[in-house]
Amino acid sequence: MKTRRLDNYGKINRDKILSFRWDKKNYKGFEGDTLASALLANNIGIVGRSFKYHRPRGIFSSGVEESGALVTIGSKDRRDPNVRATTQELYNGLEASGQNAFPNVNFDLAGINNYLGRFFAAGFYYKTFMGIPPLEWGKGTAIWMFFEKFIRKAAGMGSASGLPDPDTYEHAHDFCDLIVVGSGPAGVAAALEAAEKKLDVILVEQDSLIGGNQLAENDFDNSQIKNQLENLGIKIMTRTTAFGLYDNCVVGLLERVTDHISAPNVNIPRQRFWTIRAKHIIVGAGAIERHISFNNNDIPGVMTVNASKHYLNRYGVLTGKRIVIATNNDSVYETAHQLSEAGANVTVLDSRTNFEIETNKSFEIRKGYVPYNINGSKKIDSLDISKSEIINKFETINCDQVLLSGGWSPAVHLLSHRGVKPKWDYNNACFLPSDTKENITMVGSSRGLWNKNDCIASGIAGTTDALNRLGISKTNYFFPKPGGWKNPIQPLYEVKYKKSRSKSFVDYQHDVTTDDVRLAHREGFISVEHLKRYTTLGMANDQGKMGNIIGLSLMAELLNKEIPEVGTTVFRPPYTPVSIGALSGRNVGKHFRPLRVTPMHQWNIDHGAKMIEVGLYQRPWYYPKENETLSDSYIREASTVRKTVGICDVTSLGKIAIQGPDSTEFLNRIYSNGFSKLQVGKARYGIMLRDDGIVMDDGTSWRLAENEYFMTTSTGEAAKVMSWLEELLQTRWTDLNVNVTSVSEQWAGVSVAGPKSREVLNNCVDDSLVVTNNNLPFMGVTSTFLKGNIPCRIARISFSGELAFEVYVKSDFANTMMDLLWANAKKYDGCLYGLEALGALRVEKGHVTAAELDGRVTIDDAGLSKMASTKKSYIGSAMRKRGVLKNNDREILVGFFPTNLKETFNAGTIVCEKNNIKGQGIGRITSVTYSPELGHWIGLGFVKGGLDKWKDTNLIGADPVRNKQMNLKVVSPHMIDPKGERMYA
């Protein structure tokens, strides 16, 4: 196979030969190649198969707009599908393969789809969704359901590896005065001007080299520009794409750190996701050359003119020998000249008849001619051409390449991200950026400037605009007028094929043809947004960078309108695809969210705890002995608490210090129950409501001194309660003299529960008198010392229903406290208990937690009406009485027993009446446990009308998810010791 590489062309490093694999065969390229240029150099024409028709596809472009050369890079867990070969830098050992083909891109069995094209026209999916005609019309979609998986497999691009991504990704942030997107002449001019004016500048370039489209020039050398930029302190970020613009001049960047390296250092991330906060943004994103629609305009060998120039001058690859260039504008002539100088036989078809162009006559120009049809299937054999005035086959030219230039589309995408609609420019046949009030300025060919000097002038003007808007200067400036060609462009989007069946592609990647656009029109999908969705025009990786305007022009013609009247679809971020890995950055696996541990976390683990996540917290779940299961363990732990004593880490509870002269008044307003008469040295259980009368949280508040309280909240609601208290004090009750401070991290807490808890504690405190029944009665609070002079707070509070204490020490003393308590608890055959046993104990007592207080429950629903004071007003007191919360059929807290005590049930079970098992039933079970005390399963939950209505009725527990059903009995939620004799002991 002959190479297409030329000796005297290109800026590749010929001293560094790189070997790579394409579809399991070995090839060679050079440092500085892209995969696309290396494939072209090796004379590989077919690099993929198209989306629907499986037509052979080649390389269409040399950049991000590529819609043909989408390949899979890497293998196994590093397989990266849908990579544009045109932007993938070559490295030693690169492994790439074609997509959407079996067995390979050269011989693809699904190529038969090409001949079944009329079945796969636009709207194919939508129509088959409704049933396959005529067999299924009106009779369902069974055939579709059956064929769907085959169709989906046949249509598509590369596939993901399905394995965990072994690479790391990073999120990074930066700030600057000015960010310039694009390092073409305009962007560089803007950056230099800004840096000279002392702005802090970042210059972003998606390519590996700076220069923009100048990299396609044969005499371009960027080293001097690079030095200039660096000397002025400009931060240059290459291989970095500005993929989106966001509010307040925030730019999202994707930096490809190691995608071009064969064996990257494992300690650096593969890609970096940057969030840059700038004061002004200058976009010099360039313009993208369009193709032209005509029959078979997708045969491998078709390319844009500018791409061919890139391959010649940057990579030293002559892409064809007998080249036909089809154009409607002046931009191709330099390329035509250079290609013929490089040894190609070049013919230019220019659709225009009246124009003057200076050439050295090294190639033929055929004025008034357009391409009509390509002959060939896997490569170009010849091109039928037509006169532009009378479209029909005129003559055939033998050639191996057809280069197209249907005009240029300024890359207005980034501005479009900000909701700025581009405006159509008739003279240049393209959309130009509109002005915006935001600090964003478009420069260079992305504002429709076609020559270099205009681009440079626009860059300087852009920076002046930025300086003016930032209030740094007040200088007049003007932008050059769009355009810059000697002869005007003549719009040319489609050359209509006269035969009935044609394949004139508008959007290569999704196989959208001109006929598809016409079909959409016939079927009524004439709005641009409908056209896009019906035909999938502009929806693939390239997002219509090449084909969108052609689609619009066709629709405009069909509607007898102008392109601006038809409109344009909105470009949304990202400009080019961003990997999910980069979006998630380091927030994966264990780093997905923060981990909170209590100060005795290690102590718990050392003492056999199995942990469970509760919110962000790791809490002890159960402490198995030897071969105990979870169930064995928690039942033993709960029984031990009821028999002797147990110790449980409750540090994760929210803790708030409330201080100041108005503290009592404050608590009295936020809790539904009275706090005005709480004495110093006493704690009280309280319920907080939201403004709308629903329960927000419950907890205890301890009056430590006249003006000082210690509040505990539930684990899950701690942050919310804290914010709520701050909001009230800072926005509503600004006259109250109260200070709230979160002390959740400062105090470590344990619950010591069980009939022997007082004895245990007695052995642990310095002064044994402090915990006697007289000195520390139920709900009593004391500040004292544990042995070893450890200051502590003890409150006699019970969640388990047993005689129990909560003991708090400063977090640093947590382990000492645990050692002390555990040593003494062991003397009474006590245990350590975890969340599962804690749950069992509280369900037995009918105490509610987050499972019950789910944001829909009122204080009355929770059976805590006694906690709602009638003597005062408080947050939610007016709203809790509103009609809908007082309905008779509200679901009220009850206990549940299985009628057959040997049966079990699960939380989430729906409670129904017999013979009426449907929908949401009449209630639900929220928490369940095996009750060691009662010897069977019990549950807490809600039922419409509550205990009074159902206490003698057999109800059904329906658990369709787990395919279970059982008979239920409704009981009082206070399933053991309803009078609380044990607590008061």
Place this chain on the structure above:
Amino acid sequence: MIRINCPYCGERDHSEFSYGGDATINYPSLDASEKEWTEAIFFRKNIKGFQFETWHHSNGCRMWLVVERSTVTHEIKSVKPCHPDLQKVVENNK
């Protein structure tokens, strides 16, 4: 991305803050009627343009702020402490 110039901490990303709500509500007294509370809690204007709203600098100084923000462009005109006494302190220190 919204940037909020916290009067205590300086300009910070909105990710440091939590959105509160309408800052112009006059919450009725606790003993006010259900009707007054219903008005205050459930009825909101859907403003196109600048509105006053509360933000909590929850991952910062923990202060509640009144932010004047355009719902159309996210432009922020002013940021003040919610607490009137603190507003005065900030004003005096300018």
